[in-house]
Amino acid sequence: MLLFLTFRSVLTQNRLHLLRFMNNGTPERKLLWQRLVQKQRQIIQKQKGAVQERFISARTAGNTIPISSTDRIVGRWLLACSGMVAGAVILGGVTRLTESGLSMVDWHLVKEMKPPTTKDEWMAEFIKYQQFPEFKILNHEMTLTEFKFIWYMEYSHRMWGRAVGLAYILPAIYFWKKGWLSRGTKGGVLFLCSFVCFQGLLGWYMVKSGLEEKANSYDIPRVSQYRLAAHLGSALVLYCASLWGGLSMLLPQHKLPETHQLLKLRRFAHGTAGLVFFTALSGAFVAGLDAGLVYNSFPKMGDRWIPEDLLTFSPVLKNIFENPTTVQFDHRILGISSVAAITAMYLFSRKIPLPHRTKMALTCLLAVAYLQVTLGISTLLLYVPTPLAATHQSGSLALLSMALWLMHELRRFPK
Template identity: 35%
Template sequence: MAVAASTEGVSLARVPQSRSLSAVRTWIYCLAALVVLMVAVGGATRLTGSGLSITEWKPVTGAIPPLTEQAWMAEFEKYRQISQYELVNKGMTLSEFKFIYAWEWGHRQLGRLIGLVFFLPLVWFWARGVIKGRLALTVLGIGALGGLQGAIGWIMVASGLEPGMTAVAPIKLALHLTVASIILACLVWVAAGLKDRSDAVRQEAPAGYAPRILVGLILFQIALGGLVAGSKAGLTYNTWPLMDGALVPPASALFVVRPWIENFVDNVILVQFNHRLVAYAIVAFAVWHAWTIHRQAKSSRTAGRATGMAGLALAQMALGIVTLLLAVPLWAGLAHQVFAMAVLAMAVVHARVSTI
């Protein structure tokens, strides 16, 4: 009787703890959703040419947009001093400026919102002792990475404000997108690890390192996608599967820039070709992974997730091809970027669950 009572007490004690961790998991998934929204708004900001409309970094006072006509004219005048206006948008009206300003302001405002959604619940959970130890350090690390991301964002914008520049530097845009993706991956990894899966362990099958390799490949592909976006490589060679009439462009075209290492960033032919190659590699690896798991344990949850990942990889490649063939219309460019975040999130869940 004493043993039974003790066991029951432990079981009851676990209920509030389980509910608390469930609340933490929901909070972290909400943060992940906001990060995906941030990536979407960032993509729209880039595709509408709005990213350089705000020429100053004011983390606090910048939260308030211009409220008077005089304030709007002052902001417009600052924009008219940069090269993008002189070389691309000369003659732009104030109403047109307000449109691009709204996209960039919304992007920065969403960043501030994410900061609040991160910090306020963190203080609450920490004060109640729900977040502590290793989990606390992990969450703080993600928060620090988020703060760094804000600085990277400004460094990226500043690169486009330099004389003669009409857009941000591709390598810095790729870094900004990659760090956002890493933050998303970390959030999903932590949230997926907080769910009690003890009852589902019997339905899992050994997956080895393949799920983690898949996550790494997807992150690498997202970085390459950032280079494609930053260099506008998607607006050239809008055919598939051939590039300029060949499956593999000649070396003379792939490495025309000197020194040769700069081709990987500045040569739109090589930038797009690398993005294509890694897409093929991801699809091939995902299909191989699903086939391998099905051979080992066809009815396992692991096999089901692996099959889902193969399907997502194929769908994302198809969407990328459509985006290329249509010369990157706004809807397709955004869909391709946001769906990449969904593929990454699902890959992370697959990798995390496979290690529990």
């Protein structure tokens, strides 16, 4: 195919010489021939680009690690698990947005799996809820029907979490017994199964912080933003580890030439992925402090680029994690920085010959980044409507997925 395209390019060059030879006569004919010459040159450039890209694809196609059938099964399982973790993160975000997370005031691994069915059981559950600060301060006029809605939201989140745990542990035991896991994969699977159990315990530890009586009776009952960030952060780590493992077992790895530009692009991709991760994590502080309701304007915060109450807490470091204004300001800066970094990386990558799949990962990352920042600004300007805010939270997972995909495409080929 490469020889054929090269021969075709030579023929096109000879055609240009013929056109130049015939370029005589009236000015109209000369203009017509000049247009034809320009068109032929454009065709030559396109053919050269196609030849170069196919040459790279052909060179990398013969230098990939073969994937066994068992690896494909395990890889699909890990991708399915990462999808379930993503569902848990999205459902947890909706639970937080609807202020349903404190409706279940106790935690039992098996006992609470059966929801109340009779009116007496529902009243007993409602009476338990009435003994805690959220009902006393915020929801003292709540009816039983309204309580059922927030209870079912939290119940769905907890049951989904249990399903995630089973999705990790049961197939892992089966694959282990069948001998489908290599030595290195066994360590990763043990980490994932242990971490998913830790994630469930961390979720209850987070909920307990919202059930405690505050020192000041006027404090709004909410979970600790620190514990919320830890819960979300651990879920993101679990998601990233599962997604990376699935991609490693399903996608053949390219053997790219280790040029200076490629090394720079790889470091750029790693830094950008880290920036996207910390931007998503900062969203937990925004949600935990309801910081999205403080300044609902963009690009300025109110009438100022830097709000006056940015550093009102003492000590100053406390503002970063506990001042809603500072938390929103930081999230804005991180979001804008992420989009700027992704745009710069995309422009830089256009100078480097890359396989088609890698180019597609870059394009998807850029598209999702601009979609995500649009969702974030819209959520802010519209005073955080629940559907739009939940979509924005889901977008952070999509953006992180694209960043991981690109990192996977650019990783070093093992020697």
